[in-house]
Amino acid sequence: MTIVELMPFSVLVPLIAAPVCAMLPGRNLPWALATLAALASAVIAATVLPHVMHETLHYAFGSWEAPIGIEYRVDAANGLVALIISAAAALALLWARTSVNHELRPGSQSVFYGLTLLCLAGLMGIVMTGDAFNVFVFLEISSLSSYALIAHGRDRRALVASFRYLIMGTVGATFYLIGLGFLYIMTGTLNMVDLAQQLPAVADTRVVQMALVFIVVGTGLKAAMLPLHLWLPNAYTYAPNFASVFIAATGTKVALYVMIRMIFTVFGYQYSFSAIPLGAVLIALAVAGMFVASWIAMFQVNQKRMLAWSSIAQVAYMILGLGLGTVAGLTATFIHLFNHALMKAALFMALGTIFYRIGSVRIEAFRGLGRQMPWTLTAFALAGLSIIGVPTTAGFISKWYLILAAMETGDWLLVALIVITSLMAVVYIWRVVEAAWFHERPQGAKTVSEAPLTLLVPLWLMVGLNFWFGLDTRLPVAASGAAAKSLFGVFAGVAP
Amino acid sequence: MAALGHYNYWIVITVMMIGFYAVIARGNMMKKIMGLNLFQTAVFILFISSGKIIGGATPILEEGVTVYSNPLPHVLILTAIVVGVATTAVALALAMRINEAYGTMEDDLIIDDEARSEGDHHS
Numbered sequence: 001m002t003i004v005e006l007m008p009f010s011v012l013v014p015l016i017a018a019p020v021c022a023m024l025p026g027r028n029l030p031w032a033l034a035t036l037a038a039l040a041s042a043v044i045a046a047t048v049l050p051h052v053m054h055e056t057l058h059y060a061f062g063s064w065e066a067p068i069g070i071e072y073r074v075d076a077a078n079g080l081v082a083l084i085i086s087a088a089a090a091l092a093l094l095w096a097r098t099s100v101n102h103e104l105r106p107g108s109q110s111v112f113y114g115l116t117l118l119c120l121a122g123l124m125g126i127v128m129t130g131d132a133f134n135v136f137v138f139l140e141i142s143s144l145s146s147y148a149l150i151a152h153g154r155d156r157r158a159l160v161a162s163f164r165y166l167i168m169g170t171v172g173a174t175f176y177l178i179g180l181g182f183l184y185i186m187t188g189t190l191n192m193v194d195l196a197q198q199l200p201a202v203a204d205t206r207v208v209q210m211a212l213v214f215i216v217v218g219t220g221l222k223a224a225m226l227p228l229h230l231w232l233p234n235a236y237t238y239a240p241n242f243a244s245v246f247i248a249a250t251g252t253k254v255a256l257y258v259m260i261r262m263i264f265t266v267f268g269y270q271y272s273f274s275a276i277p278l279g280a281v282l283i284a285l286a287v288a289g290m291f292v293a294s295w296i297a298m299f300q301v302n303q304k305r306m307l308a309w310s311s312i313a314q315v316a317y318m319i320l321g322l323g324l325g326t327v328a329g330l331t332a333t334f335i336h337l338f339n340h341a342l343m344k345a346a347l348f349m350a351l352g353t354i355f356y357r358i359g360s361v362r363i364e365a366f367r368g369l370g371r372q373m374p375w376t377l378t379a380f381a382l383a384g385l386s387i388i389g390v391p392t393t394a395g396f397i398s399k400w401y402l403i404l405a406a407m408e409t410g411d412w413l414l415v416a417l418i419v420i421t422s423l424m425a426v427v428y429i430w431r432v433v434e435a436a437w438f439h440e441r442p443q444g445a446k447t448v449s450e451a452p453l454t455l456l457v458p459l460w461l462m463v464g465l466n467f468w469f470g471l472d473t474r475l476p477v478a479a480s481g482a483a484a485k486s487l488f489g490v491f492a493g494v495a496p
Numbered sequence: 497m498a499a500l501g502h503y504n505y506w507i508v509i510t511v512m513m514i515g516f517y518a519v520i521a522r523g524n525m526m527k528k529i530m531g532l533n534l535f536q537t538a539v540f541i542l543f544i545s546s547g548k549i550i551g552g553a554t555p556i557l558e559e560g561v562t563v564y565s566n567p568l569p570h571v572l573i574l575t576a577i578v579v580g581v582a583t584t585a586v587a588l589a590l591a592m593r594i595n596e597a598y599g600t601m602e603d604d605l606i607i608d609d610e611a612r613s614e615g616d617h618h619s
Binding site for chain 1: 516519525528532535536539542543546566569572575576579582583586587590591593594597598606610
């Protein structure tokens with residue numbers, strides 16, 4: 001089997017395993033299958049990535065060559081995102097079993113794991129495909145399964161959060177579809193590369209400009225770009241803890257990838273940044289997002305909601321890099337995409353582990369917990385360092401490259417803003433550290449013991465990765481650089 | 497007359513805005529779902545009507561026919577309709593569960609209910 005033939009299996013394995021998983025009896029078998037399928041998907045993605053660093057691989061389904069057939073087209077950009085998504089899913093699933101056993105009825109667990117795999121298959125499909133309509137279909141597969149995952153939360157507010165997410169998510173996906181409709185009306189094709197070749201002839205029309213606007217808004221809604229972020233805080237807060245880990249590490253990133261792919265590959269960056277004031281709008285929204293979301297995060301009592309707002313702020317950093325419209329900016333976006341998956345997964349895992357013992361994620365319940373659950377809260381603090389951007393953590397690498405990219409454009413105000421919002425992250429992480437270590441356990445609070453190893457080992461693995469990729473930056477930096485260059489080259493060298 | 501020449505687009509815009517208005521302005525979840533359906537249907541019409549070519553025949557190969565309508569948008573929208581049905585099904589299931597949990601599907605009443613229970617116990 002050649003590498004090209006192997007490529008589609010990173011989508012097919014979770015897709016086929018999903019219904020099987022939903023039908024398996026018991027609790028352990030579905031979990032084992034889901035974890036194995038996600039691991040297989042991650043291994044395939046990791047095998048493919050070195051091959052796409054300098055060239056683009058494509059696989060035509062049923063040997064129907066594009067633009068007639070649907071093809072998977074993988075370059076450094078989606079090769080990297082595919083690895084992030086599948087590896088984050090596999091690590092989250094390793095952590096999942098104890099937490100899911102604790103929070104879900106035994107009867108609904110096989111369906112829950114099946115939905116997780118379906119969501120993963122959808123996300124991987126979005127990333128791998130070279131067909132713009134296929135993106136829509138996979139987008140809805142992943143979205144529908146994530147609505148169901150969120151609705152599994154124990155709190156009844158999970159249902160309302162899921163419903164609101166469904167309404168906004170469907171509007172976002174439909175906006176994307178409207179944009180595609182305009183493109184199809186103008187060009188008669190839906191293949192991304194074919195679109196890129198046909199669009200310049202009709203580029204100077206209002207229809208194509210509006211198509212770009214609809215697609216950016218639609219994907220922006222899915223990526224929780226301020227002010228389209230309203231669905232996110234409640235969805236992350238009330239979802240089962242495993243679903244929060246999984247969706248926070250993967251969901252918004254894939255939407256952002258679609259935005260990047262459409263802006264750079266389909267429309268071409270010169271057109272996107274000149275036909276509409278895209279750069280200015282994205283930078284303005286990103287700065288607003290960094291500030292507003294970090295500000296709100298500082299005052300949250302429910303710490304899952306704090307992390308949710310922090311996610312909106314972190315996505316804003318990625319949008320800032322994209323908005324700069326330079327190779328360095330886009331490289332920073334991809335590096336942060338990679339690193340944010342690591343740190344948010346670690347932080348949500350730590351909160352889920354705390355919830356497993358004390359049944360609450362509210363800040364007042366954390367008082368004095370540092371001495372009773374030292375390993376869990378140390379993990380939280382270390383992952384928190386990464387989100388702040390302390391040197392030797394992955395988060396530092398992200399901030400470093402983002403600041404370099406901002407300096408390159410000579411905009412010192414942006415540099416200052418990045419540093420200031422990072423300091424705001426110090427505040428919201430410090431509040432947890434302070435409650436856990438600098439307060440006495442309140443009178444009458446039950447004494448809890450450290451969490452079981454089944455939760456701690458994957459959590460510390462994730463924290464370890466935050467430091468590993470803070471010190472050894474070769475993989476994210478090289479792949480992100482290659483991704484940014486290939487996007488600016490618009491599939492250079494493969495045009496027929 | 498030029499404005500009426502593309503009457504399909506006017507229909508699309510009207511239906512889409514009615515649906516979008518219902519999604520945004522209505523507090524009842526059933527009405528929101530209906531609005532969402534209208535909104536999606538408008539986009540389906542946008543696609544399908546673009547496949548019609550004036551004077552074009554049904555896209556089945558036949559002698560003596562040179563101009564065919566474009567069948568591809570129909571196929572695409574068949575997929576999109578399936579997606580829409582699935583979305584509606586999930587939305588209805590959620591609305592039903594919300595109705596069981598809160599005894600209402602009105603957004604305002606649910607927000608009031610939450611505000612009250614937030615005051616009762618800090619969960």
